[in-house]
Amino acid sequence: MQSPTKTVFTGVIRPAYGAKTVLKEKFVEIYESFFKGNDPSIGQPNFWSELFLLKVNATYLTKCLSEISQDKLLAIKNNIGKLFLKSIEAMKEENTQRKINAMETLCVLLQGIFSKRFNNFSFEVINLLTGLNNADTVFPQLVDTIKYLMRHGEISKKFS
Numbered sequence: 001m002q003s004p005t006k007t008v009f010t011g012v013i014r015p016a017y018g019a020k021t022v023l024k025e026k027f028v029e030i031y032e033s034f035f036k037g038n039d040p041s042i043g044q045p046n047f048w049s050e051l052f053l054l055k056v057n058a059t060y061l062t063k064c065l066s067e068i069s070q071d072k073l074l075a076i077k078n079n080i081g082k083l084f085l086k087s088i089e090a091m092k093e094e095n096t097q098r099k100i101n102a103m104e105t106l107c108v109l110l111q112g113i114f115s116k117r118f119n120n121f122s123f124e125v126i127n128l129l130t131g132l133n134n135a136d137t138v139f140p141q142l143v144d145t146i147k148y149l150m151r152h153g154e155i156s157k158k159f160s
Contacts, residue, residue, distance in 0.1 A: 027057045034079045035064050041082070052090040052098040058108050065112025070124075073116065077128045083109060084129045085138065091145045099149070 024032075030051060033040045041047040073080065087109070090102030118124035123132075130138040 025057060025060075027054045028060055030054075031057075031061060031064060034083065035068060035076065037076045037079065039079060039082070048086045048090065049098070052087075052093075052101045052105070053095075054101065056101050056104040056108070058104060061105070061108045062112060065108070066115070070116045070118055073113070074124065074128060080109070080113075080128050081130060088138070088142050088145055091149065103149075 030040055041051075084106070087102040087106040090098045091106070093099060093102075113125060113128065126132060126135045129135075
C-alpha cells in the first residue's frame with residue numbers, strides 16, 4: 001500500500017476549475033489586516049508613504065468602524081494609534097494626494113471612534129488614539145497641522 005502524498009505549498013494559489021477569484025482592492029486588504037490586529041507596516045519601510053497614495057475607500061472604512069465593537073477597537077489600539085499618528089504625519093508632507101488621503105482617513109477614523117459608546121469616553125478615546133502619555137504633544141500637533149493646511153488653502157477644494 002502506498003503512503004499518502006504530502007502537498008507542498010508552492011506560494012501559488014489557484015482556484016478550482018471554473019471558480020472565479022475575487023480580487024480585493026489593495027486598500028481593503030490593508031485595512032482588513034489592521035482590523036484583524038495585524039500590522040502590515042512591519043518590515044515595509046515605504047508602507048505609510050504608499051498607503052496614503054491609495055484612494056481612500058471611505059465606505060469600507062466606515063463600515064469596518066461601525067461593525068467593530070468598542071472592546072475589539074481597544075484590543076487593536078496599537079494599530080489605531082499608529083494609523084492616527086501616521087495620518088497626522090502624512091498631512092504635513094509635500095505630496096498633495098497624500099495630504100488629502102491622510103485627512104480623509106483621519107476624518108473617517110475619528111467619526112467612527114466618536115460614534116462609539118465607551119465606558120469612560122474621554123479616557124478611552126485618548127488612550128486609543130495616542131496613548132495617555134503622548135496626548136499633550138500629539139493633539140496640539142494635529143491642531144497646528146490643520147490650521148496650517150487651512151491657512152494655506154492647499155486642500156480646501158477637496159473638502160468644500
